[in-house]
Amino acid sequence: MMILRSIIKNILLVITALGLNTSFVNGQIKAVAININLSKTYQTISNFGASDAWACQFVGNWPNDKRNKIADLFFSRDTYTDGSPKGIGLSLWRFNIGAGSAQQADQSGIKDEWRRAESFLNNDGSYNWQNQAGQVWFLKAAKKRGVNQFLGFNNSPPVQFTINGKAYASGGKVNISADKYDAFASYLARVVKGVEQVSKVKFDYISPVNEPQWDWSDGGQEGCPYNNAEVAGLVKSINKEFVNNKISSKILIGEAGSLNYLFTAGDKPGKGLQINDFFRDGSANYIGNLPGVTKTIAAHSYFTTSPMATAIKARKVLADSVAAVKGLDFWQSEYCILGDNAGEIDGNKRDLGIDAALYLASVIHTDLTAANASAWQWWTAISAYDYKDGLIYIDKNKTDGNFYTSKMLWAMGNYSRFIGPGAIRVDAEVTSAVTVKPLLVSAFKNGKNFTAVIINPNADDVAANLNISNANIKFSSAYTTSQADELKANKATGVRNVVPARSIITLTGIIK
Template structure:
């Protein structure tokens, strides 16, 4: 193998049992921003009721950048923490028409008075994120405060695109958001969540959580009002929109949500009447959720390529801001039934890869940081024995279970840090995906191998750090100095090395 001098830019081929890996640090794509998760819904319960030792364990798993004595990370080092700003359904109790106590949220606002002792359980983990050095925080609303809605509730009317909001309260709404954003010094604020979904009462007259739809015209109007308030109050928090319920609503112009789709053009095309790209407090970002669009592979890739192309044309970044396993995904994997193992972890890792590689996502976030459900929606789970669910049995205390999905996300989040650039890389190994990143100080490769084990022969005698997640390992650290890297079957492995020590 020819020896290369380090010149800061690399074009290189590696060989792994006859298979070729090619990467080029001269060809870069998006600059990575963050990896995150949200505090819905369980953190309000856990942060308020659970023993300190268990809360600390959860915070360590989610936020820590420390390693144990063997060099293995103690946590996944999230770089973004999402905080649900409640609408006040908790105070309403059963009259909120939200059946599940776990999914009712407190409000900081009572009348015209702010009570910063509210949402203390969630504040515990927000504080923990900051203490652990998480660089970005984002506050998001599922509903406006109940005293500002049309029906006095935190759920929608059930009518397509009908925003549950009293427009006469727009000044109170912008005051509320600015006050909360400044109090917690959120880096970002997302005022709407999944605007395409109705979030209304079902046949029983009850709903499952806070939420409201909103159409593009109203969303643009309210965002302008909020942007003006942020300027007037010198609020440093940046506004992120629109958190589309599915990625197709970002690019489709003829969908089943005709006044809630085409959102990249609607908000970031200068010729659109709903253009928001000139608002100085609106982040040049389009945010959407990867739900229901991840299977089969052909659809996953094609849609993400369309999102990436459209975002590039609009000169904005794309954030995948919420995902877990929902639906049956073309028969590949079902949302029902908790899975702490590698099947779900590998599926999720492929989605992360596709959002980053095919759509050029700069930020990627999971849905529930902690779940009590018998569902594939958590990174960490809390159950009492075999008793699963958001119920009284798990309300005051329960056992904690880390999932392989947690550590799979960590293969990205812990090592692909804010400011790194994605580089061109490919691998000719069946059933193995790869992404590469650099900050000119270190290079990071993440391999998602759902196929057979193989060996890579790396052309350097300097240390390469590997972190491997398998059915029996969680970011397990190994220092490799002979250039021979073992990639297990059904694994996710991250390679890290110093840029200026790549070659002899």
């Protein structure tokens, strides 16, 4: 008996030294039941993506080895010998179609040159397709690694068409007059064709308006405000130009600065209620019937993510509002961690660790499960700032420098790497509340492939017991992101899997 006790004691010491949870060995780990119903389905996933603004204009010209390593982290679907992914496998890439503030340099009024952007349009009306070369490099790198959805977006019309000749507004008023809408539309048609010519990448979507509710008057970056009538007028011009020139790129609208502007009037007269204004037949600003407009409304999750109960309530109202319009989808098309988030996390200061990653994962989860988002897109893929706005961080160096991965990158990869376009969200419900903080669970099927993402924000390991209705699933792998791991591959242990403390895991399997 003494020998047996000694052996057990030594085993526990080894387990503790390895950082494993001894309560599991003693049979004391808390177990949570999760019911998965494959027959109860929700939205179909379109993509997971991120934006090239602003740093890719420089990083795309960095030494070849470094920029390729960064591209692998964003786009690669390859794995290491142990099965762990080399990258997060984004399925959409957002390309910032610049307004020309970079060519204006200091005369642009935008002090930070990292927030200026080049334009393909010259002052004499000609086009230079060698501009935005760093960003075009990333387009090619994404396509080479298997990305097949691309979106071009404008923060501002080209400075040649703006009222004040700048890429930001004056006095919070729209910075393009109606008589320039057609010129802007013609420019976008030329950009679609020109970019395809130099990169072999064709934009599936063009998003001509970004966060129209904000004033964009401080010169902090390119930006342009619009009210809904102005958005509709511009979109009608773009639609006409695209149809006449057989441009197949679809126009994505909304890009509201906050989710609430989609379904409430908000605090910006004429800039809210965008679902009804743009997609309700009979509205003065109805554009949902235009052949060039995708049946999708897009908005950004800023300022709506905390506290969780409030976030869920708003997203359920949004989901109901979208569902009331036949055939309409919702995309969460831009997010990073801003503000103080009801004291839960502050957007200031970089956080390469698991705290920011867990918060980000909870936002993705809530947008997918409460708002029924069919796409989820991050703001700036690469950041040079001391802020929680990047998946990868770099030294603020235009020609070379170091880069640093964040746990936010890998947390997003728990979704983007495994939930591909065409995946259908299925019902997943946690039925027992034995943890201090609830587990967050979402599940998806794509043909015979099954994926579940489980977030454990607790300080202890939790055993997740999956009860599968209407099918059998042969589980294959579990991929863990934690303070220690970055999509680390392990073998799934069937319907019972330990979710490590403060981690996100993705379970994959085949539906039998």
